[in-house]
Amino acid sequence: MRIVADCHEPAEIINLLRSTGTVDGSAVEVEAKALDVGDYLIGPGAAVERKAGGDFVASLLDGRFAEQAAKLRASYDKVVWIIEGDPYDGHVRLESKVITGAISHLAMVEGATVLRTQTLQETVDLLFSMAKRLQDGRTDLSLRPAKPADPRLLAEYIVSGLPRVGRGKARALLGHFGSVRAVFAADAAEIAGIRGFGRKTAEAIRAALDAAYRESA
Numbered sequence: 001m002r003i004v005a006d007c008h009e010p011a012e013i014i015n016l017l018r019s020t021g022t023v024d025g026s027a028v029e030v031e032a033k034a035l036d037v038g039d040y041l042i043g044p045g046a047a048v049e050r051k052a053g054g055d056f057v058a059s060l061l062d063g064r065f066a067e068q069a070a071k072l073r074a075s076y077d078k079v080v081w082i083i084e085g086d087p088y089d090g091h092v093r094l095e096s097k098v099i100t101g102a103i104s105h106l107a108m109v110e111g112a113t114v115l116r117t118q119t120l121q122e123t124v125d126l127l128f129s130m131a132k133r134l135q136d137g138r139t140d141l142s143l144r145p146a147k148p149a150d151p152r153l154l155a156e157y158i159v160s161g162l163p164r165v166g167r168g169k170a171r172a173l174l175g176h177f178g179s180v181r182a183v184f185a186a187d188a189a190e191i192a193g194i195r196g197f198g199r200k201t202a203e204a205i206r207a208a209l210d211a212a213y214r215e216s217a
Contacts, residue, residue, distance in 0.1 A: 001135050003127060004041040007032040009050070016124045028128065037071045038079075040127055043134025045077035050123060053085035057094050060102055067160065069110045070167025074157035079112040080130065084123050155180050163204040172196060184209055 005014050009032075017030045038047035049072060051059065059065040072079045087099050106112040117123045158180050159170040173183045176194050191202035 001131055002029045002031065003131050004031050004033055004035070006035040006039045008034070009039050013050075013120050013124065016120060017127065020124065020128060028131075037068070037075050042080075042127060042131040043078070046080070046130075046134050047072060047076040047078070048080045048082055048127065048130070050082045050084060053083060053087040053089060056083050056087045056102075057099060060094060060098065063164075063166070065102060066168060067166035069106060069112070070156065070160050070170070072112070073110045073167070074153050074160065078134075079110070081106055081112050081114045082117055082123055082126065083114065084117045084120070159183055163208050164201045165205065169196065169201075 003017060005017060014030065014032055017028075020028060035041070035047075039050045040048040042048055049068060056065075059068070083103075088096055103114055106114050115126065117126060155174055156167055156170045159165060159173055160167055162170075165173070172194055173186075173191070174180070177183045177186055177190075188199070188202040188206045191197055191205055192199050
């Protein structure tokens with residue numbers, strides 16, 4: 001059995017995963033890699049996003065939540081969010097109904113499974129349990145998420161990779177311009193003219209699209 005952990009996850013949880021060694025007699029390989037999206041790959045087409053309670057709330061405030069949710073949905077067949085600890089304990093000031101709304105959005109709109117744990121050890125145990133049921137002895141986990149087959153989801157996946165663009169803004173761009181090609185050809189003034197977009201976002205998008213690619217030495 002194999003689990004791939006994003007190398008930016010805390011060393012403590014990666015060490016806990018590695019120290020377990022076996023699950024029900026099955027050897028477990030834990031590999032740390034840079035993942036495009038998600039924190040753990042636990043089976044073919046299955047990814048886990050782990051958020052400590054405070055980080056979950058912070059992601060709502062800084063805009064990471066919407067972008068991560070959209071990219072996970074577009075990239076994997078099975079998506080699980082683990083919220084570790086209590087997101088309602090007031091470590092970040094945000095109304096409870098907003099937090100509840102975000103959790104229900106994951107389940108009802110994004111189609112994700114949302115699970116709660118209290119400790120790192122509970123999270124580790126849950127990751128192993130899910131991986132065992134999904135893999136059944138398989139170890140061929142792809143590090144790069146598969147591109148969605150649905151043309152609409154594929155278009156959203158491509159456009160949501162632009163800076164400051166999550167799923168909602170990707171849909172707005174595609175709805176306005178009509179295609180990925182037209183989005184990429186739009187100038188900053190055209191992008192800034194769309195409701196919900198501003199000059200800084202438009203300039204960031206254009207800068208990313210126009211930046212020259214240079215291979216590292």
